[in-house]
Amino acid sequence: MRQALAIAEASYGADHPNVAKHLNNLAQLLQATNRLAEAEPLMRRALAIDEASYGADHPNVATRLNNLAQLLQATNRLAEAEPLMRRALAIDEASYGADHPNVAIRLNNLAGLLQDTNRLAEAEPLMRRMVLIFLRFLLATGHEHPHTRAALQNYASLCQEMQVPAEEFWPRIHALFAEAGVDAAIAQRILKETFSG
Numbered sequence: 001m002r003q004a005l006a007i008a009e010a011s012y013g014a015d016h017p018n019v020a021k022h023l024n025n026l027a028q029l030l031q032a033t034n035r036l037a038e039a040e041p042l043m044r045r046a047l048a049i050d051e052a053s054y055g056a057d058h059p060n061v062a063t064r065l066n067n068l069a070q071l072l073q074a075t076n077r078l079a080e081a082e083p084l085m086r087r088a089l090a091i092d093e094a095s096y097g098a099d100h101p102n103v104a105i106r107l108n109n110l111a112g113l114l115q116d117t118n119r120l121a122e123a124e125p126l127m128r129r130m131v132l133i134f135l136r137f138l139l140a141t142g143h144e145h146p147h148t149r150a151a152l153q154n155y156a157s158l159c160q161e162m163q164v165p166a167e168e169f170w171p172r173i174h175a176l177f178a179e180a181g182v183d184a185a186i187a188q189r190i191l192k193e194t195f196s197g
Contacts, residue, residue, distance in 0.1 A: 001026045017060070020049035024067060036075050043068045059102070062091035066109060078117050085110040101145055104133035108147075108154060120162045127155045128176065135180035149194045156195070 005022040012018050023046040030039035047064040054060050069084035089106040096102050107130040114123035134148040152173070159169050177187035 001029055015049050015052060017050060017053045020046040020053070020060075020064070023049070024064065027071075028067065031071055031074070036071060040068070040071055040075075043071055057091050057094060059092060059095045062088040062095070062102075062106070065091070066106065069113075070109065073113055073116065078113060082110075082113055082117075085113055099133050099136055101133060101137055101147070104130040104145075104151065105147065107133070108151065111158070112154070115158055115161065120158065123158055124162065127151075127158050131155050131176050132180055135177060135182050138186075139181050144190070148190070152191070152194050 001022070005019070005026055008016070008019045008022045023042045027039040027042035027046065030036070030042070043064065047061065047068055050058065050060045050064050065084045065088040069081040069088065072078070072081035072084070085106065089103065089110055092100065092102045092106050107126045111123040111126035111130065114120070114126070131151050134145045134151045137145045138148065155173075156169070159172070164172070173191065174187065177184070177190075182190075
């Protein structure tokens with residue numbers, strides 16, 4: 001990956017969006033191998049390149065903000081990560097609309113950070129909205145989004161952490177499916193497959 005980055009820099013120049021892509025890929029690899037201190041400056045440089053290339057409100061910028069925020073979260077710098085996640089969410093809402101799956105992913109990430117800071121009551125409506133987006137995607141397309149079940153599990157985990165009793169949790173989940181307009185039989189199948197075993 002370092003060689004690919006060097007080739008991109010030589011071919012396009014140090015501040016080209018293709019260089020940002022290679023910087024991000026290398027940073028993601030470094031993060032995955034727990035070399036966070038090496039990854040951070042690469043992520044910051046990729047963000048700066050994309051902001052300069054596309055403008056501050058471009059979806060590519062939202063992706064770079066999200067990646068940097070997750071790295072900061074992994075290094076327990078939650079106060080630094082939160083405004084980046086909020087900005088990424090705002091960019092994606094403006095770019096794609098409030099019910100886009102990318103928005104749901106940003107909602108999940110922000111809710112997870114809020115959960116990590118024990119702000120469960122703030123996290124719950126974000127997670128709830130995330131689940132609704134994925135359920136509406138199912139209704140609109142006729143198939144599940146790949147993140148639907150993880151979204152349901154994340155919401156369940158949050159409710160468990162909030163000590164929501166089972167007799168309240170299951171009606172909440174069924175209400176989400178009903179609010180999204182998903183057929184009860186489909187809802188039952190998804191819930192059974194998500195929470196069984």
